Amino acid sequence: MREMKRPFEQVVTDHGDTVLRVCRAVVGFQDADDAWSETFLAAMRAYPDLPPDANVEAWLVTIAHRKSIDGVRGRQRRPVPTGELPERPSAIGVPGSADHDLDLWDAVRALPGKQRQAVAYHHFAGLPYKDVAELLGGTAEAARRAASDGIKALRTAFPDSSARGATP
Amino acid sequence: MNDTLPNDTALLALASTEPGALDRLHRRLEEAADRDGLLDVAYTTVDSPVGALLLASTRTGLVRVAFGVEDHDKVLEALATRLSPRVLRSPQRLDQAARELDQYFAGTRTAFDLPLDLSLSSGFRQLVQRHLPEIGYGHTQSYGQVARLVGSPKAVRAVGSACATNPLPVVVPCHRVLRSDGTLGGYAGGLAAKSALLRLEAEAAAV
Secondary structure (H helix, E strand, C coil), X not given: CCCCCCCHHHHHHXXXXXXXXXXXXXXXXXXXXXXXXXHHHHHHHHHHHCCCCCCHHHHHHHHHHHHHHHXXXXXXXXXXXXXXXXCCCCCCCCXXXXXXXXXXXXXXXXXXXXXXXXXXXXXXXXXXXXXXXXXXXXXXXXXXXXXXXXXXXXXXXXXXXXXXXXXX | CCXXXXXXXXXXXXXCCCCCHHHHHHHHHHHHHHHCCCCCEEEEEECCCCCCEEEEECCCCEEEEEEHHHCHHXXXXXXXXXXXXXXXXCHHHHHHHHHHHHHHHCCCCCCCCCCECCCCCCHHHHHHHHHHHHCCCCCCXXXXXXXXHCCCCCCHHXXXXXXXXXXXXXXXXXXXXXXXXXXXXXXXCCHHHHHHHHHHHHHHHHC
16 A cells, blocks of 8 residues: 655645745745745655655745755855845845735845744744744744744834735 | 734735736746656646546656546546656646647547557556557447457456546547447446547547
8 A cells, every 4th residue: 555645736736825925035025936946846856755744834844944045045155154044135126016015025024034034934834933943943932032023023014014914 | 833913914914925926936846847857747637528637647648537527636646646746737748638639529630649658557457448549430349349359358347447447538449338239338437428429429420
């Protein structure tokens, strides 16, 4: 009896949206498409060896995390010794639509690296803090604090978010 | 586990992705996966007079055609288990198959010219399925005649199961095999689909 495994298409359907939001939060709107593509291509390569009971979304976020570090390293053209993402220059013009979201991505991008990652992995991807801590290094409590500080900063940047979010 | 406040939920709802973004990324993934040799099973669905058909292809060729009544999700799960879990919706690889099926259903094509992958069947069943295209368009044979055709005249029931488990219906014409009394026998797509195909071929052949 061979083990059951869902078609990879189902993985893309179920998690593509979450991974895109995580990528946008971590590497910024402009580089998110590349990060998403690299993440799912690497995932498809490794998928046959993934244990059937694995948490697929956590696995994808881990791959996205590594790919985002690789991507930043590539763009910085110098090694970065930790998982900490260096600050990038402030937002430049972004082509395409979705203007109402771009403000948020700019605000997320303005957060310090660990806050940005903690918000992405905990709030966008739903990873528990202990898993976030495994990705970022440090303790679960530090991850919780980073996410909380990040959300606080975003709340300051979007004081009227409850009104805007209510009518998407 | 998640201590997001209601207000933050609204805040994070701002991060919704715009329509079309994921479709664009999906197409990019299809191309990259094919280029890197990761697209083990590509599939698409096409409309037809006998309902939506699932078409799936390996790098070798068309490996599965499935009717809606077979439950396309279940068929894809079976492909993931039997062939490879690297299954991706990728219509491009199925372009030629889709085009030839269109022509078949329009009555302008009487034989398929497609690379086939018969790896979902083996042994006697595959032998029977290899011979089925010898039954000409618009013609029918009985299960017994097919048994004689493959050189095993007593294997009438085995021919029946070979037809019933044909992974490539329509393209490999198991619908042209009937009971010796002329009644339809069985069909994975349902008897209505079987008689629709036979009617289509009889009408197109008569023109």
